[in-house]
Amino acid sequence: MEEKYRAETEPVAGNGLLHRRIFLAGGAAAAGAATIAGRSEATPLPVESWMKIPGAPFNGYGQPSKYENKVVRTLASAPGTGGTGVSRTPHHLLSGMITPSGLHYERSHSGIPDIDPSAHRFVIHGLVKRALEFTLDDLGRYPMESRIAFLECAGNSGALFQKEPVQANIQAIHGLLSCQEWTGIRLATLLQEAGVEPQAKWLLAEGADAAGMSRSVPIEKAMDDAMIALYQNGERVRPSNGYPMRLLLPGFEGNMNVKWLRRIKLTEGPTMTKDETSKYTILLPSGKALQFVFPLEAKSMITHPSPGLTLRGPGFYEISGLAWSGYGKIAKVEVSADGGKSYGVAALQEPVLPKALTRFRMAWQWNGAPAVLQSRSTDETGYVQPSRAQLIALRGDRGGFHNNMVQSWAVSASGEVQNVYA
Protein backbone atom coordinates (compact mmCIF):
# COMPACT_ATOMS: atom_id res chain seq x y z
CA MET A 1 0.00 0.00 0.00
CA GLU A 2 2.76 2.38 0.91
CA GLU A 3 4.51 1.70 -2.37
CA LYS A 4 1.29 2.04 -4.37
CA TYR A 5 0.53 5.40 -2.74
CA ARG A 6 3.96 6.71 -3.68
CA ALA A 7 3.53 5.63 -7.31
CA GLU A 8 0.14 7.24 -7.58
CA THR A 9 1.24 10.54 -6.14
CA GLU A 10 4.39 10.76 -8.22
CA PRO A 11 5.27 14.42 -8.90
CA VAL A 12 5.24 15.37 -12.61
CA ALA A 13 6.03 19.07 -12.46
CA GLY A 14 7.17 21.72 -10.02
CA ASN A 15 5.32 22.98 -6.96
CA GLY A 16 3.35 19.83 -6.17
CA LEU A 17 1.66 18.72 -9.42
CA LEU A 18 1.00 14.96 -9.37
CA HIS A 19 0.73 12.37 -12.13
CA ARG A 20 -2.68 12.12 -13.75
CA ARG A 21 -2.87 8.39 -13.04
CA ILE A 22 -4.25 9.42 -9.67
CA PHE A 23 -7.59 9.85 -11.48
CA LEU A 24 -7.61 6.24 -12.68
CA ALA A 25 -9.36 3.51 -10.68
CA GLY A 26 -7.94 3.21 -7.16
CA GLY A 27 -5.98 6.40 -7.31
CA ALA A 28 -8.73 8.59 -5.92
CA ALA A 29 -8.95 6.39 -2.84
CA ALA A 30 -5.29 7.01 -2.11
CA ALA A 31 -5.79 10.74 -2.52
CA GLY A 32 -8.83 10.57 -0.28
CA ALA A 33 -6.84 8.77 2.37
CA ALA A 34 -4.22 11.47 2.24
CA THR A 35 -6.85 14.16 2.77
CA ILE A 36 -8.71 12.41 5.55
CA ALA A 37 -5.51 11.85 7.47
CA GLY A 38 -5.29 15.57 8.09
CA ARG A 39 -8.86 16.09 9.42
CA SER A 40 -10.03 16.41 13.00
CA GLU A 41 -12.15 13.81 14.84
CA ALA A 42 -15.77 13.55 13.72
CA THR A 43 -18.72 14.26 16.06
CA PRO A 44 -21.85 12.05 16.39
CA LEU A 45 -24.10 12.34 13.32
CA PRO A 46 -27.33 14.33 13.79
CA VAL A 47 -30.64 13.00 12.45
CA GLU A 48 -31.95 16.01 10.54
CA SER A 49 -35.62 16.96 10.09
CA TRP A 50 -35.63 16.00 6.37
CA MET A 51 -34.75 12.47 7.40
CA LYS A 52 -37.97 12.18 9.40
CA ILE A 53 -40.81 14.01 7.62
CA PRO A 54 -41.97 13.79 3.96
CA GLY A 55 -40.44 16.26 1.56
CA ALA A 56 -42.02 18.60 -1.01
CA PRO A 57 -44.50 17.42 -3.67
CA PHE A 58 -43.61 17.15 -7.36
CA ASN A 59 -43.63 20.16 -9.62
CA GLY A 60 -43.84 20.53 -13.37
CA TYR A 61 -40.47 22.03 -14.10
CA GLY A 62 -37.62 21.40 -11.71
CA GLN A 63 -35.47 24.12 -10.22
CA PRO A 64 -32.08 24.00 -8.50
CA SER A 65 -31.93 23.80 -4.71
CA LYS A 66 -32.71 27.07 -2.93
CA TYR A 67 -29.22 26.81 -1.46
CA GLU A 68 -27.80 27.23 -4.97
CA ASN A 69 -29.39 30.62 -5.59
CA LYS A 70 -26.02 32.30 -6.13
CA VAL A 71 -25.37 30.13 -9.17
CA VAL A 72 -26.64 32.69 -11.67
CA ARG A 73 -25.55 34.60 -14.73
CA THR A 74 -24.23 38.14 -14.28
CA LEU A 75 -25.75 40.78 -16.54
CA ALA A 76 -24.40 43.84 -18.36
CA SER A 77 -26.42 46.03 -20.71
CA ALA A 78 -25.64 49.06 -22.85
CA PRO A 79 -26.75 52.42 -21.38
CA GLY A 80 -30.48 52.98 -21.69
CA THR A 81 -31.26 49.37 -22.61
CA GLY A 82 -32.30 46.24 -20.75
CA GLY A 83 -31.52 43.57 -23.28
CA THR A 84 -28.71 44.94 -25.40
CA GLY A 85 -25.63 43.42 -23.88
CA VAL A 86 -24.49 40.17 -22.34
CA SER A 87 -25.02 37.69 -19.56
CA ARG A 88 -22.18 35.49 -18.39
CA THR A 89 -21.87 31.85 -17.31
CA PRO A 90 -20.56 31.20 -13.74
CA HIS A 91 -17.90 28.60 -14.61
CA HIS A 92 -16.41 28.70 -11.10
CA LEU A 93 -19.67 27.25 -9.76
CA LEU A 94 -20.18 24.53 -12.39
CA SER A 95 -18.53 21.25 -13.25
CA GLY A 96 -18.60 18.75 -16.11
CA MET A 97 -18.69 19.84 -19.77
CA ILE A 98 -22.38 20.75 -20.26
CA THR A 99 -23.69 24.19 -19.31
CA PRO A 100 -27.21 24.19 -17.84
CA SER A 101 -29.63 25.85 -20.30
CA GLY A 102 -30.60 28.60 -17.87
CA LEU A 103 -26.94 29.51 -17.38
CA HIS A 104 -25.92 29.59 -21.05
CA TYR A 105 -24.28 32.90 -21.82
CA GLU A 106 -26.18 35.45 -23.90
CA ARG A 107 -25.27 38.23 -26.28
CA SER A 108 -28.22 40.10 -27.67
CA HIS A 109 -28.37 43.27 -29.75
CA SER A 110 -31.94 44.35 -29.10
CA GLY A 111 -33.41 42.23 -26.35
CA ILE A 112 -35.00 38.78 -26.46
CA PRO A 113 -37.90 38.68 -28.93
CA ASP A 114 -41.14 36.99 -27.84
CA ILE A 115 -41.65 34.83 -30.93
CA ASP A 116 -44.89 32.93 -31.48
CA PRO A 117 -43.64 29.63 -32.93
CA SER A 118 -46.78 29.16 -35.02
CA ALA A 119 -46.14 32.53 -36.71
CA HIS A 120 -42.40 32.04 -37.18
CA ARG A 121 -41.20 31.52 -40.75
CA PHE A 122 -37.78 30.54 -42.04
CA VAL A 123 -36.86 31.45 -45.61
CA ILE A 124 -34.01 30.35 -47.89
CA HIS A 125 -33.67 32.54 -50.99
CA GLY A 126 -31.25 34.47 -53.16
CA LEU A 127 -28.99 32.44 -55.45
CA VAL A 128 -31.04 29.25 -55.29
CA LYS A 129 -33.09 27.40 -57.90
CA ARG A 130 -36.25 27.75 -55.79
CA ALA A 131 -36.72 29.98 -52.78
CA LEU A 132 -38.35 28.05 -49.93
CA GLU A 133 -40.37 28.97 -46.85
CA PHE A 134 -40.55 26.64 -43.83
CA THR A 135 -42.74 26.57 -40.75
CA LEU A 136 -41.54 25.09 -37.48
CA ASP A 137 -43.89 22.15 -38.07
CA ASP A 138 -42.30 21.55 -41.49
CA LEU A 139 -38.84 21.53 -39.97
CA GLY A 140 -39.93 19.16 -37.21
CA ARG A 141 -40.45 16.44 -39.80
CA TYR A 142 -36.88 16.50 -41.09
CA PRO A 143 -34.22 13.99 -40.06
CA MET A 144 -32.32 15.44 -37.12
CA GLU A 145 -28.98 15.01 -35.47
CA SER A 146 -27.48 15.99 -32.15
CA ARG A 147 -24.03 17.25 -31.33
CA ILE A 148 -22.36 18.74 -28.31
CA ALA A 149 -20.77 22.06 -29.19
CA PHE A 150 -19.36 25.04 -27.37
CA LEU A 151 -20.37 28.59 -28.17
CA GLU A 152 -18.01 31.41 -27.33
CA CYS A 153 -18.40 35.11 -27.93
CA ALA A 154 -15.48 36.48 -29.96
CA GLY A 155 -15.10 39.12 -27.26
CA ASN A 156 -14.77 36.61 -24.42
CA SER A 157 -11.64 37.11 -22.27
CA GLY A 158 -11.02 40.50 -23.88
CA ALA A 159 -10.29 41.88 -20.39
CA LEU A 160 -6.92 40.09 -20.47
CA PHE A 161 -5.74 42.61 -23.08
CA GLN A 162 -5.82 45.36 -20.45
CA LYS A 163 -2.43 46.69 -19.39
CA GLU A 164 -2.97 45.74 -15.75
CA PRO A 165 -4.68 42.52 -14.63
CA VAL A 166 -8.31 43.19 -13.71
CA GLN A 167 -9.41 42.01 -10.29
CA ALA A 168 -12.34 39.96 -11.48
CA ASN A 169 -13.47 36.36 -11.35
CA ILE A 170 -13.65 33.78 -14.11
CA GLN A 171 -17.30 34.61 -14.80
CA ALA A 172 -16.44 38.24 -15.52
CA ILE A 173 -13.34 37.43 -17.57
CA HIS A 174 -14.31 34.19 -19.37
CA GLY A 175 -18.07 33.90 -18.89
CA LEU A 176 -19.07 34.39 -22.54
CA LEU A 177 -18.59 30.67 -23.13
CA SER A 178 -20.97 27.73 -22.78
CA CYS A 179 -21.42 24.18 -24.09
CA GLN A 180 -24.58 22.26 -24.77
CA GLU A 181 -26.11 19.44 -26.73
CA TRP A 182 -27.83 20.90 -29.78
CA THR A 183 -30.37 19.02 -31.88
CA GLY A 184 -31.64 20.04 -35.27
CA ILE A 185 -31.40 19.74 -39.03
CA ARG A 186 -28.29 19.86 -41.16
CA LEU A 187 -28.43 23.14 -43.03
CA ALA A 188 -26.95 21.33 -46.07
CA THR A 189 -30.13 19.24 -46.33
CA LEU A 190 -32.31 22.34 -46.71
CA LEU A 191 -29.86 24.10 -49.02
CA GLN A 192 -29.81 21.05 -51.31
CA GLU A 193 -33.59 21.14 -51.50
CA ALA A 194 -33.48 24.82 -52.46
CA GLY A 195 -30.75 24.09 -55.04
CA VAL A 196 -27.73 26.34 -54.48
CA GLU A 197 -26.55 28.11 -57.64
CA PRO A 198 -22.86 27.59 -58.45
CA GLN A 199 -22.01 31.31 -58.07
CA ALA A 200 -23.28 31.35 -54.47
CA LYS A 201 -20.14 31.39 -52.31
CA TRP A 202 -21.61 32.98 -49.17
CA LEU A 203 -24.88 33.24 -47.37
CA LEU A 204 -26.37 35.92 -45.18
CA ALA A 205 -28.03 34.66 -41.99
CA GLU A 206 -30.50 37.03 -40.34
CA GLY A 207 -32.44 36.98 -37.09
CA ALA A 208 -36.07 37.95 -36.42
CA ASP A 209 -35.06 40.16 -33.49
CA ALA A 210 -35.57 43.91 -33.58
CA ALA A 211 -31.87 44.37 -34.45
CA GLY A 212 -32.18 41.97 -37.37
CA MET A 213 -28.78 40.59 -36.35
CA SER A 214 -27.04 39.44 -39.52
CA ARG A 215 -23.78 37.81 -40.53
CA SER A 216 -22.24 36.40 -43.70
CA VAL A 217 -21.13 32.76 -43.66
CA PRO A 218 -18.96 31.00 -46.26
CA ILE A 219 -20.84 28.33 -48.22
CA GLU A 220 -18.22 25.71 -47.28
CA LYS A 221 -19.17 25.97 -43.61
CA ALA A 222 -22.88 25.91 -44.45
CA MET A 223 -22.45 22.65 -46.37
CA ASP A 224 -20.10 21.14 -43.79
CA ASP A 225 -21.45 21.00 -40.22
CA ALA A 226 -23.89 23.91 -39.95
CA MET A 227 -27.15 23.11 -38.20
CA ILE A 228 -30.56 24.69 -37.78
CA ALA A 229 -30.86 24.00 -34.05
CA LEU A 230 -34.35 23.48 -32.63
CA TYR A 231 -33.41 21.94 -29.26
CA GLN A 232 -30.78 22.56 -26.62
CA ASN A 233 -30.06 20.05 -23.87
CA GLY A 234 -33.14 18.10 -24.95
CA GLU A 235 -35.73 20.88 -24.75
CA ARG A 236 -36.71 23.57 -27.22
CA VAL A 237 -34.08 26.27 -27.67
CA ARG A 238 -34.56 28.85 -24.92
CA PRO A 239 -35.82 32.32 -25.97
CA SER A 240 -32.51 33.84 -24.88
CA ASN A 241 -30.66 31.37 -27.11
CA GLY A 242 -32.77 31.83 -30.24
CA TYR A 243 -36.26 30.32 -29.82
CA PRO A 244 -37.65 28.79 -31.91
CA MET A 245 -34.52 28.20 -34.02
CA ARG A 246 -30.96 29.35 -34.34
CA LEU A 247 -28.03 28.79 -36.64
CA LEU A 248 -25.30 26.63 -35.12
CA LEU A 249 -21.85 26.88 -36.72
CA PRO A 250 -19.72 24.62 -34.53
CA GLY A 251 -16.38 26.20 -33.63
CA PHE A 252 -17.16 29.61 -35.20
CA GLU A 253 -17.34 32.81 -33.13
CA GLY A 254 -20.62 33.12 -31.25
CA ASN A 255 -21.92 36.16 -33.14
CA MET A 256 -22.24 34.11 -36.36
CA ASN A 257 -24.54 31.55 -34.74
CA VAL A 258 -27.52 33.76 -35.52
CA LYS A 259 -30.40 33.43 -33.04
CA TRP A 260 -34.11 33.68 -33.91
CA LEU A 261 -33.13 32.74 -37.47
CA ARG A 262 -35.67 33.93 -40.01
CA ARG A 263 -33.76 34.18 -43.29
CA ILE A 264 -30.82 32.79 -45.21
CA LYS A 265 -29.92 34.51 -48.48
CA LEU A 266 -27.39 32.91 -50.80
CA THR A 267 -25.04 35.53 -52.22
CA GLU A 268 -21.90 35.77 -54.36
CA GLY A 269 -19.88 37.69 -51.78
CA PRO A 270 -20.14 38.68 -48.13
CA THR A 271 -22.80 41.32 -47.40
CA MET A 272 -20.35 43.26 -45.18
CA THR A 273 -22.80 43.67 -42.33
CA LYS A 274 -22.13 45.98 -39.40
CA ASP A 275 -20.89 43.16 -37.17
CA GLU A 276 -18.48 41.61 -39.70
CA THR A 277 -16.88 44.95 -40.58
CA SER A 278 -17.04 47.44 -37.72
CA LYS A 279 -17.30 45.08 -34.75
CA TYR A 280 -15.91 41.53 -34.95
CA THR A 281 -12.66 42.40 -36.71
CA ILE A 282 -9.25 42.36 -35.06
CA LEU A 283 -7.37 45.67 -35.13
CA LEU A 284 -3.60 45.11 -35.42
CA PRO A 285 -0.84 47.48 -34.27
CA SER A 286 -0.32 48.51 -37.92
CA GLY A 287 -3.82 50.00 -38.02
CA LYS A 288 -5.01 47.27 -40.40
CA ALA A 289 -7.64 44.84 -39.15
CA LEU A 290 -8.07 41.10 -39.65
CA GLN A 291 -11.49 40.30 -41.08
CA PHE A 292 -13.42 37.02 -41.25
CA VAL A 293 -11.62 35.37 -38.33
CA PHE A 294 -14.20 32.62 -37.85
CA PRO A 295 -13.11 29.55 -35.83
CA LEU A 296 -11.93 30.11 -32.27
CA GLU A 297 -8.43 28.77 -31.65
CA ALA A 298 -7.47 26.34 -28.89
CA LYS A 299 -7.93 27.75 -25.41
CA SER A 300 -8.27 26.61 -21.81
CA MET A 301 -8.82 27.96 -18.31
CA ILE A 302 -8.67 26.61 -14.79
CA THR A 303 -12.10 26.90 -13.22
CA HIS A 304 -11.12 25.34 -9.85
CA PRO A 305 -9.44 27.00 -8.13
CA SER A 306 -10.15 30.47 -9.49
CA PRO A 307 -10.89 33.87 -7.88
CA GLY A 308 -13.43 33.57 -5.09
CA LEU A 309 -12.69 29.88 -4.48
CA THR A 310 -10.25 30.29 -1.61
CA LEU A 311 -8.12 27.26 -0.71
CA ARG A 312 -8.53 26.03 2.86
CA GLY A 313 -4.98 25.32 3.86
CA PRO A 314 -2.25 23.13 2.42
CA GLY A 315 -3.02 19.63 1.20
CA PHE A 316 -4.51 17.81 -1.73
CA TYR A 317 -6.55 19.68 -4.36
CA GLU A 318 -7.96 18.78 -7.72
CA ILE A 319 -7.15 21.47 -10.25
CA SER A 320 -9.92 21.33 -12.82
CA GLY A 321 -10.79 23.34 -15.88
CA LEU A 322 -12.09 23.49 -19.43
CA ALA A 323 -10.33 23.32 -22.78
CA TRP A 324 -11.73 23.74 -26.29
CA SER A 325 -10.87 24.44 -29.90
CA GLY A 326 -12.94 25.61 -32.85
CA TYR A 327 -10.73 23.52 -35.11
CA GLY A 328 -11.43 20.09 -33.60
CA LYS A 329 -10.67 17.99 -30.55
CA ILE A 330 -8.42 18.89 -27.66
CA ALA A 331 -5.33 16.68 -27.84
CA LYS A 332 -3.57 17.70 -24.64
CA VAL A 333 -3.84 20.06 -21.68
CA GLU A 334 -0.78 20.92 -19.63
CA VAL A 335 -0.97 22.49 -16.18
CA SER A 336 1.66 24.48 -14.35
CA ALA A 337 1.76 25.42 -10.65
CA ASP A 338 4.93 27.50 -10.96
CA GLY A 339 3.89 30.17 -13.44
CA GLY A 340 4.89 28.23 -16.53
CA LYS A 341 8.38 27.09 -15.49
CA SER A 342 7.26 23.45 -15.59
CA TYR A 343 4.17 21.68 -16.85
CA GLY A 344 2.49 18.35 -16.16
CA VAL A 345 -0.01 16.68 -18.47
CA ALA A 346 -3.59 16.78 -17.16
CA ALA A 347 -6.14 13.96 -17.34
CA LEU A 348 -8.84 14.57 -19.95
CA GLN A 349 -12.38 13.60 -18.96
CA GLU A 350 -14.14 11.54 -21.62
CA PRO A 351 -15.86 12.19 -23.91
CA VAL A 352 -13.36 14.41 -25.71
CA LEU A 353 -15.38 15.79 -28.62
CA PRO A 354 -14.49 18.10 -31.49
CA LYS A 355 -15.56 21.74 -31.00
CA ALA A 356 -16.89 20.98 -27.52
CA LEU A 357 -15.69 21.86 -24.04
CA THR A 358 -13.38 19.22 -22.57
CA ARG A 359 -12.99 18.96 -18.80
CA PHE A 360 -9.43 18.40 -17.57
CA ARG A 361 -8.15 17.47 -14.12
CA MET A 362 -4.79 17.66 -12.40
CA ALA A 363 -3.87 16.49 -8.93
CA TRP A 364 -2.05 18.99 -6.75
CA GLN A 365 -0.43 18.71 -3.37
CA TRP A 366 -0.31 22.34 -2.29
CA ASN A 367 2.48 23.10 0.17
CA GLY A 368 0.90 26.37 1.30
CA ALA A 369 3.40 28.65 -0.44
CA PRO A 370 2.36 31.19 -3.08
CA ALA A 371 1.85 29.54 -6.48
CA VAL A 372 0.81 30.58 -9.98
CA LEU A 373 -1.53 28.17 -11.77
CA GLN A 374 -1.80 28.01 -15.55
CA SER A 375 -3.26 25.69 -18.16
CA ARG A 376 -2.23 25.41 -21.80
CA SER A 377 -4.15 23.40 -24.39
CA THR A 378 -3.09 21.81 -27.67
CA ASP A 379 -5.69 20.79 -30.25
CA GLU A 380 -5.63 17.93 -32.72
CA THR A 381 -4.21 20.18 -35.45
CA GLY A 382 -1.11 20.68 -33.27
CA TYR A 383 -1.92 24.33 -32.44
CA VAL A 384 -0.72 25.29 -28.96
CA GLN A 385 -2.53 27.96 -26.91
CA PRO A 386 -0.23 31.01 -26.74
CA SER A 387 1.05 32.79 -23.66
CA ARG A 388 -0.06 36.37 -23.09
CA ALA A 389 3.29 37.65 -24.38
CA GLN A 390 3.10 35.46 -27.49
CA LEU A 391 -0.42 36.58 -28.43
CA ILE A 392 0.39 40.26 -27.90
CA ALA A 393 3.59 39.90 -29.95
CA LEU A 394 1.47 38.45 -32.77
CA ARG A 395 -1.51 40.81 -32.72
CA GLY A 396 -0.91 43.60 -30.22
CA ASP A 397 -3.27 44.35 -27.35
CA ARG A 398 -5.95 46.43 -29.07
CA GLY A 399 -7.61 43.74 -31.19
CA GLY A 400 -10.26 43.02 -28.58
CA PHE A 401 -11.47 39.76 -30.05
CA HIS A 402 -10.37 36.10 -30.15
CA ASN A 403 -8.27 36.40 -27.01
CA ASN A 404 -7.08 32.84 -26.26
CA MET A 405 -3.99 33.61 -24.19
CA VAL A 406 -3.01 31.45 -21.20
CA GLN A 407 -4.78 32.54 -17.99
CA SER A 408 -2.65 32.81 -14.85
CA TRP A 409 -4.18 32.54 -11.37
CA ALA A 410 -1.97 33.49 -8.41
CA VAL A 411 -2.62 31.58 -5.18
CA SER A 412 -1.49 33.47 -2.08
CA ALA A 413 -0.19 31.84 1.11
CA SER A 414 -3.64 32.44 2.61
CA GLY A 415 -5.24 30.52 -0.27
CA GLU A 416 -6.80 33.46 -2.08
CA VAL A 417 -6.80 33.33 -5.87
CA GLN A 418 -6.48 36.29 -8.23
CA ASN A 419 -5.93 37.14 -11.89
CA VAL A 420 -2.28 37.96 -12.65
CA TYR A 421 -0.03 38.26 -15.67
CA ALA A 422 2.83 35.76 -15.51
Next chain:
Amino acid sequence: MSMRRIVAGAALTLVVLTGAAAAQGPNLGKPISEEDVASWDISIGPDGKGLPPGGGTVKQGEAVFMAKCQACHGSKGAGQPNDRLVGGQGTLASDRPIKTVGSYWPYATTLFDYIRRAMPLYESKSLTSDEVYSVTAYLLNLNGIIPDSESINAQTLPKVTMPNRNGFVVFSRGE
Protein backbone atom coordinates in the same frame (compact mmCIF):
# COMPACT_ATOMS: atom_id res chain seq x y z
CA MET B 1 -7.61 -3.82 -54.98
CA SER B 2 -5.46 -1.22 -53.30
CA MET B 3 -6.56 0.45 -50.11
CA ARG B 4 -6.77 3.77 -51.89
CA ARG B 5 -9.11 2.34 -54.51
CA ILE B 6 -11.34 0.83 -51.83
CA VAL B 7 -11.55 4.18 -50.05
CA ALA B 8 -12.29 5.98 -53.34
CA GLY B 9 -14.99 3.42 -54.13
CA ALA B 10 -16.55 3.88 -50.72
CA ALA B 11 -16.52 7.65 -51.14
CA LEU B 12 -18.25 7.34 -54.50
CA THR B 13 -20.95 5.12 -53.01
CA LEU B 14 -21.44 7.67 -50.26
CA VAL B 15 -21.86 10.48 -52.78
CA VAL B 16 -24.43 8.49 -54.73
CA LEU B 17 -26.35 7.61 -51.58
CA THR B 18 -26.29 11.20 -50.35
CA GLY B 19 -27.61 12.38 -53.70
CA ALA B 20 -30.41 9.83 -53.58
CA ALA B 21 -31.24 10.77 -50.01
CA ALA B 22 -31.53 14.46 -50.96
CA ALA B 23 -33.85 13.62 -53.84
CA GLN B 24 -36.00 11.58 -51.47
CA GLY B 25 -35.79 14.12 -48.65
CA PRO B 26 -38.90 15.50 -47.02
CA ASN B 27 -39.02 18.49 -49.39
CA LEU B 28 -41.46 20.25 -47.10
CA GLY B 29 -40.42 23.79 -47.96
CA LYS B 30 -43.09 25.84 -49.70
CA PRO B 31 -41.84 27.68 -52.80
CA ILE B 32 -41.97 31.42 -52.25
CA SER B 33 -41.55 34.23 -54.76
CA GLU B 34 -38.93 36.97 -54.32
CA GLU B 35 -41.84 39.43 -54.22
CA ASP B 36 -43.19 37.71 -51.14
CA VAL B 37 -39.73 37.72 -49.53
CA ALA B 38 -39.24 41.43 -50.33
CA SER B 39 -40.51 42.75 -46.98
CA TRP B 40 -37.76 40.76 -45.22
CA ASP B 41 -35.06 41.14 -47.88
CA ILE B 42 -33.43 44.19 -46.32
CA SER B 43 -29.74 43.28 -46.52
CA ILE B 44 -27.63 45.55 -48.73
CA GLY B 45 -24.20 44.46 -49.89
CA PRO B 46 -21.35 46.68 -51.15
CA ASP B 47 -22.75 46.69 -54.71
CA GLY B 48 -25.91 48.39 -53.43
CA LYS B 49 -28.16 45.89 -55.15
CA GLY B 50 -31.65 46.07 -53.68
CA LEU B 51 -31.39 49.64 -52.42
CA PRO B 52 -34.88 51.16 -52.47
CA PRO B 53 -36.04 54.20 -54.46
CA GLY B 54 -35.82 57.57 -52.77
CA GLY B 55 -32.99 59.62 -51.39
CA GLY B 56 -32.01 62.31 -48.93
CA THR B 57 -29.74 65.28 -48.34
CA VAL B 58 -27.30 66.13 -45.58
CA LYS B 59 -29.60 68.88 -44.33
CA GLN B 60 -32.62 66.59 -44.19
CA GLY B 61 -30.48 64.02 -42.38
CA GLU B 62 -29.50 66.55 -39.73
CA ALA B 63 -33.16 67.01 -38.80
CA VAL B 64 -33.77 63.25 -38.64
CA PHE B 65 -30.64 62.78 -36.53
CA MET B 66 -31.59 65.46 -34.05
CA ALA B 67 -35.07 64.01 -33.66
CA LYS B 68 -34.29 60.31 -33.53
CA CYS B 69 -30.58 59.57 -33.01
CA GLN B 70 -28.96 62.32 -30.97
CA ALA B 71 -30.31 61.22 -27.58
CA CYS B 72 -28.17 58.07 -27.72
CA HIS B 73 -25.33 59.07 -30.05
CA GLY B 74 -24.70 62.65 -28.92
CA SER B 75 -24.71 65.96 -30.72
CA LYS B 76 -23.23 65.57 -34.23
CA GLY B 77 -22.56 61.88 -33.52
CA ALA B 78 -19.93 62.61 -30.87
CA GLY B 79 -21.13 59.66 -28.79
CA GLN B 80 -22.46 59.14 -25.24
CA PRO B 81 -24.26 57.48 -23.85
CA ASN B 82 -23.90 55.05 -26.80
CA ASP B 83 -21.52 54.59 -29.72
CA ARG B 84 -19.52 57.46 -31.12
CA LEU B 85 -20.14 57.77 -34.87
CA VAL B 86 -17.85 60.58 -35.97
CA GLY B 87 -14.12 61.32 -36.01
CA GLY B 88 -11.15 59.16 -35.13
CA GLN B 89 -9.56 59.14 -38.58
CA GLY B 90 -5.83 58.54 -38.29
CA THR B 91 -6.06 56.92 -34.85
CA LEU B 92 -6.25 53.22 -35.78
CA ALA B 93 -2.52 52.60 -35.45
CA SER B 94 -2.23 54.65 -32.26
CA ASP B 95 -2.38 53.52 -28.64
CA ARG B 96 -5.95 54.80 -28.42
CA PRO B 97 -7.73 53.83 -31.61
CA ILE B 98 -11.15 55.43 -32.07
CA LYS B 99 -13.39 53.28 -34.26
CA THR B 100 -16.24 55.21 -35.88
CA VAL B 101 -18.19 55.19 -39.13
CA GLY B 102 -15.64 57.62 -40.52
CA SER B 103 -12.46 56.03 -39.22
CA TYR B 104 -13.25 52.32 -39.43
CA TRP B 105 -16.29 51.28 -41.49
CA PRO B 106 -15.17 50.06 -44.95
CA TYR B 107 -18.50 50.36 -46.82
CA ALA B 108 -21.12 53.12 -46.85
CA THR B 109 -23.79 50.56 -47.81
CA THR B 110 -23.39 48.98 -44.36
CA LEU B 111 -24.53 52.24 -42.80
CA PHE B 112 -27.79 52.22 -44.75
CA ASP B 113 -28.33 48.51 -44.07
CA TYR B 114 -27.75 48.82 -40.34
CA ILE B 115 -29.75 52.01 -39.74
CA ARG B 116 -32.70 50.61 -41.66
CA ARG B 117 -32.74 47.25 -39.86
CA ALA B 118 -31.80 48.20 -36.32
CA MET B 119 -32.18 51.90 -35.60
CA PRO B 120 -33.54 53.73 -33.68
CA LEU B 121 -33.20 51.02 -31.02
CA TYR B 122 -36.76 51.29 -29.73
CA GLU B 123 -38.37 51.80 -33.16
CA SER B 124 -36.32 49.73 -35.57
CA LYS B 125 -37.58 49.51 -39.17
CA SER B 126 -39.71 52.64 -38.58
CA LEU B 127 -37.71 55.10 -40.71
CA THR B 128 -38.78 55.77 -44.30
CA SER B 129 -36.25 55.08 -47.06
CA ASP B 130 -35.82 58.85 -47.50
CA GLU B 131 -35.07 59.20 -43.78
CA VAL B 132 -32.50 56.39 -43.86
CA TYR B 133 -30.81 57.86 -46.94
CA SER B 134 -30.73 61.32 -45.41
CA VAL B 135 -29.37 60.33 -42.03
CA THR B 136 -26.75 58.24 -43.87
CA ALA B 137 -25.84 61.37 -45.83
CA TYR B 138 -25.60 63.40 -42.64
CA LEU B 139 -23.25 60.92 -40.95
CA LEU B 140 -21.05 60.69 -44.06
CA ASN B 141 -20.93 64.48 -44.14
CA LEU B 142 -20.08 64.81 -40.44
CA ASN B 143 -17.16 62.48 -41.12
CA GLY B 144 -15.96 64.67 -44.01
CA ILE B 145 -16.68 61.97 -46.60
CA ILE B 146 -19.27 63.82 -48.70
CA PRO B 147 -19.83 67.58 -49.16
CA ASP B 148 -22.80 69.51 -47.71
CA SER B 149 -24.53 69.58 -51.09
CA GLU B 150 -24.44 65.84 -51.74
CA SER B 151 -27.57 63.67 -51.96
CA ILE B 152 -27.52 60.01 -51.13
CA ASN B 153 -29.65 57.53 -53.06
CA ALA B 154 -29.42 54.08 -54.63
CA GLN B 155 -27.01 55.33 -57.30
CA THR B 156 -24.69 57.49 -55.19
CA LEU B 157 -24.41 55.39 -52.01
CA PRO B 158 -22.45 52.43 -53.46
CA LYS B 159 -20.02 54.89 -55.09
CA VAL B 160 -18.98 56.47 -51.80
CA THR B 161 -15.41 55.46 -50.93
CA MET B 162 -14.93 55.15 -47.21
CA PRO B 163 -11.58 56.31 -45.74
CA ASN B 164 -10.81 52.86 -44.30
CA ARG B 165 -11.93 50.93 -47.38
CA ASN B 166 -8.53 49.22 -47.65
CA GLY B 167 -8.03 48.79 -43.91
CA PHE B 168 -8.96 45.11 -43.73
CA VAL B 169 -7.00 41.95 -44.40
CA VAL B 170 -8.84 38.68 -44.89
CA PHE B 171 -7.63 36.32 -42.18
CA SER B 172 -5.83 33.11 -42.92
CA ARG B 173 -4.89 30.78 -40.07
CA GLY B 174 -1.57 31.54 -38.41
CA GLU B 175 -1.78 35.33 -38.66
